[in-house]
Amino acid sequence: MILLDGKKVSNDIKNEITEEVKKMKAKGEKVPHLAAIIVGNDGASLTYVASKVKACERVGFESTMIRMSNTTSEIELLDKIEELNLNDEIDGFIIQLPLPKQIDTQKVLMAVDPDKDVDGFHPMNFGKMALDMSTFIPATPFGILELLDRYNVETKGKHTVVIGRSHIVGRPMSILMGRKGFPGNSTVTITHSHTKNITQITSQADIIISALGVPNFLKAEMVKDDVVIIDVGITRVADESSPKGYVITGDVDFENVSKKASFITPVPGGVGPMTIAMLLKNTLLARELRHK
Ligand SMILES: Nc1nc2c(c(=O)[nH]1)N[C@@H](CN(C=O)c1ccc(C(=O)N[C@@H](CCC(=O)O)C(=O)O)cc1)CN2
Numbered sequence: 341m342i343l344l345d346g347k348k349v350s351n352d353i354k355n356e357i358t359e360e361v362k363k364m365k366a367k368g369e370k371v372p373h374l375a376a377i378i379v380g381n382d383g384a385s386l387t388y389v390a391s392k393v394k395a396c397e398r399v400g401f402e403s404t405m406i407r408m409s410n411t412t413s414e415i416e417l418l419d420k421i422e423e424l425n426l427n428d429e430i431d432g433f434i435i436q437l438p439l440p441k442q443i444d445t446q447k448v449l450m451a452v453d454p455d456k457d458v459d460g461f462h463p464m465n466f467g468k469m470a471l472d473m474s475t476f477i478p479a480t481p482f483g484i485l486e487l488l489d490r491y492n493v494e495t496k497g498k499h500t501v502v503i504g505r506s507h508i509v510g511r512p513m514s515i516l517m518g519r520k521g522f523p524g525n526s527t528v529t530i531t532h533s534h535t536k537n538i539t540q541i542t543s544q545a546d547i548i549i550s551a552l553g554v555p556n557f558l559k560a561e562m563v564k565d566d567v568v569i570i571d572v573g574i575t576r577v578a579d580e581s582s583p584k585g586y587v588i589t590g591d592v593d594f595e596n597v598s599k600k601a602s603f604i605t606p607v608p609g610g611v612g613p614m615t616i617a618m619l620l621k622n623t624l625l626a627r628e629l630r631h632k
Pocket residue numbers: 387388389391434435436437438459479480508574588607608609610611612613614615616
């Protein structure tokens with residue numbers, strides 16, 4: 341079994357981006373600038389945004405974090421987005437999800453200038469991705485592609501089963517794994533909460549990408565030998581014995597499934613760190629596109 345080490349690969353990517361930024365600085369160019377809007381006080385979201393800011397510092401990007409209260413109205417958020425759309429200093433920005441329930445997420449994401457949409461969530465960028473056009477690919481799916489690529493995991497002609505159909509991971513992942521090219525050329529099945537007899541499907545999969553958010557959902561008896569496992573689950577499970585009071589738990593019963601797998605991502609240290617690294621890649625791309 342080979343561990344798909346997202347922590348290591350994300351570090352490599354950050355080092356590569358750092359070199360690019362040094363070249364930009366040497367030429368007197370302005371470095372990429374990422375902004376992140378966070379609405380409310382969700383602990384996990386605050387951690388992720390803090391990691392994004394820290395990652396920007398590490399590679400030499402500029403960053404701006406914008407905090408808005410939990411009671412922010414949709415109009416207030418749309419005004420802030422328009423401000424960032426028009427701010428020439430900002431190359432790309434994200435709105436950390438999930439948003440409080442008074443805000444229509446889809447409406448807000450559609451207000452982002454597609455050229456600054458480094459999360460790749462705007463319908464125009466999603467459509468371009470589905471049509472194999474060059475665009476911003478959402479960071480988590482982009483990170484999974486990069487991991488498969490760097491470990492040379494064969495995807496052509498394989499049966500990929502995606503568990504979960506979220507707009508952030510499952511849906512884009514199912515499109516990307518079925519597209520022409522590498523990684524891709526896979527035959528894809530997407531499963532969700534209405535899928536009947538999921539074990540019958542997962543047990544035929546060569547590659548399983550699980551983005552369900554149910555800790556330890558995927559058991560050893562649900563997979564075949566030599567399966568490739570990508571675990572996108574990052575649920576905080578209460579655990580008084582741990583210093584933080586919780587442990588990050590994936591969708592996959594790692595201890596038992598790893599005994600059958602050919603490749604597997606750990607949680608933590610797999611897909612999560614890749615998400616941050618690929619956001620930086622998208623921000624670099626946004627900078628390049630705006631100044632070419
Ligand atoms: N606007 C966005 N919102 C959200 C996205 C996104 O891509 N854009 N994805 C997730 C959260 N997320 C990034 O925002 C994210 C999740 C997890 C990690 C990560 O590094 N996880 C670590 C564990 C971290 C911990 O201790 O909590 C790991 O898996 O090793 C990074 C980013 C939803 N919202």
